[in-house]
Amino acid sequence: MASNKKTTTLSQQKYQELAKKNEPKRPVVANCIRAFIVGGFICIIGQGLMMFFEKVFGFTKETASNPTVAVLILISVILTSMGVYDKIAQWSGAGTAVPVTGFANSMCSAAIEHRSEGLVLGTASNMFKLAGSVIVFGVVTAFLVGIFTLIFGGGAH
Amino acid sequence: MQFLWAFLIGGAICVIGQLMMDLGKLTPAHTMTTLVVAGAILDGFGLYDPLVRFAGAGASVPITSFGNALVHGAIKELQSSGWIGVITGIFKVTSAGISSAIIFSFLAALFVRPKG
Numbered sequence: 001m002a003s004n005k006k007t008t009t010l011s012q013q014k015y016q017e018l019a020k021k022n023e024p025k026r027p028v029v030a031n032c033i034r035a036f037i038v039g040g041f042i043c044i045i046g047q048g049l050m051m052f053f054e055k056v057f058g059f060t061k062e063t064a065s066n067p068t069v070a071v072l073i074l075i076s077v078i079l080t081s082m083g084v085y086d087k088i089a090q091w092s093g094a095g096t097a098v099p100v101t102g103f104a105n106s107m108c109s110a111a112i113e114h115r116s117e118g119l120v121l122g123t124a125s126n127m128f129k130l131a132g133s134v135i136v137f138g139v140v141t142a143f144l145v146g147i148f149t150l151i152f153g154g155g156a157h
Numbered sequence: 158m159q160f161l162w163a164f165l166i167g168g169a170i171c172v173i174g175q176l177m178m179d180l181g182k183l184t185p186a187h188t189m190t191t192l193v194v195a196g197a198i199l200d201g202f203g204l205y206d207p208l209v210r211f212a213g214a215g216a217s218v219p220i221t222s223f224g225n226a227l228v229h230g231a232i233k234e235l236q237s238s239g240w241i242g243v244i245t246g247i248f249k250v251t252s253a254g255i256s257s258a259i260i261f262s263f264l265a266a267l268f269v270r271p272k273g
Binding site (some may be wrong): 031036049088139148150 | 198
């Protein structure tokens, strides 16, 4: 927006100052508290599931996170289908977006929303609209980290 | 005790995300992407595993663990089958998350109508 600033007239600048002053302040602290509570609560559910899979099905500490993530995603998809997840998300902000349930929510809501355009062109091709960026950047970073490990030798692994 | 640490660490990671959105004015997509990249880099330095051992689901449920799992797969496969492992191993560990998200979302789209 730097080029925009040069061409503004005085009254436009005044307007922008006024708009900035009257912009509703983001309740940062309240948002953070909500995100903390909801995000932490989802992790507690995850912890419970993990212990359940370790005790009942004999998963190890490392492999127990696989079924845990799958169950959390299933719960998230069910809640999204019922329209509940988005209501919680509005209240909790990052608390529902950052856990893996938010990843599933973004895929599921895109899949349902674009269903009317068909299963192939709608659901399937729009599913990764938001989740795609996470996967692309994650994979590229993982590749680079792998290359570094290959060249400089694995550190802590 | 494990539940308390899961709550505190998991909540703290969500607060970091909230601060990135509120103070950094990032979109949720940018926030998630940054967190995944951060998780991958942390694992590259061997720092994410200790966090998972300490906080359990508090570290493995947030999206940062997705980056961690991608790097884990790549490096594990790199050690067991050589340089090609960097390519072939990336999705080995994350398959549970991505596959189940695809399958469940697709099934949901078959049966659920969008809510206004």
